Amino acid sequence: xxxxxxxxxxxxxxxxxxxxxxxxxxxxxxxxxxxxxxxxxxxxxxxxxxxxxxxxxxxxxxxxxxxxxxxxxxxxxxxxxxxxxxxxxxxxxxxxxxxxxxxxxxxxxxxxxxxxxxxxxxx
Numbered sequence: 001x002x003x004x005x006x007x008x009x010x011x012x013x014x015x016x017x018x019x020x021x022x023x024x025x026x027x028x029x030x031x032x033x034x035x036x037x038x039x040x041x042x043x044x045x046x047x048x049x050x051x052x053x054x055x056x057x058x059x060x061x062x063x064x065x066x067x068x069x070x071x072x073x074x075x076x077x078x079x080x081x082x083x084x085x086x087x088x089x090x091x092x093x094x095x096x097x098x099x100x101x102x103x104x105x106x107x108x109x110x111x112x113x114x115x116x117x118x119x120x121x122x123x
Contacts, residue, residue, distance in 0.1 A: 004038075005038075008035070008038045008039060008042060009042060011039075011113045012039060012042045012043065014111075015028060015039075015079070015111060016046075016048060018109055018111055019048065019079050019109070022077065022108050022109040023108040023109075024072070024077065024104075024106055024107060024108030024109070025068070025071075025072050025077055025078050025079070025080070025106055025107050025108060025109075026077075026078075026079045026080070026107075026108070026109040026110075026111065027068075027079075027080050027082065027086065027092065027107055027109070027110050027111070028079065028080065028081045028082070028111040028112075028113070029082060029083065029086055029087055029110070029111070029112045030081055030082065030083045030113070030114070031083060031114050032083065033055075033056060033057045033083070035083075035114075036054050036055060036056055036057075036081050036082075036083065037054075037056065039054075039081050040052070040054050040056070040081070048079065051071070051076055051077060051078050051079055052078070052079045052080075052081065053067055053068055053071070053078050053079070053080040053081070053082075054080075054081050055080070055081060055082035055083055055084070055086065061082075061084060061085045061086070064080070064082065065085075065086075065090065068080045069096065069097065069106070072094070072097070072106050073097050092106055092107040093106055093107075094106040
């Protein structure tokens with residue numbers, strides 16, 4: 001599907017711009033592991049690849065979440081491509097790292113390229 005490849009490439013370009021202007025970390029909420037792998041392929045030879053974390057289905061969510069916080073605490077400004085549990089009930093604040101609220105940039109940018117809701121079920 002050529003349109004899918006073009007869509008991922010276009011989102012990738014936008015993501016580079018968003019991340020480049022981000023004060024803190026960036027979370028990209030995706031709807032499938034296939035999308036995560038497509039983005040991983042696009043960014044594999046870029047400088048951004050060093051800071052990217054991927055929820056690829058092989059690593060437990062908790063491990064990825066902890067790595068995101070560890071990289072944040074180390075000042076690496078990670079970009080995390082995630083899905084599933086990342087959509088709900090997760091505290092992305094720096095409270096666990098004892099960062100004061102006024103200095104908390106653990107998550108400064110949220111990117112949602114595709115909403116995971118069926119259009120036929122919405123009102």
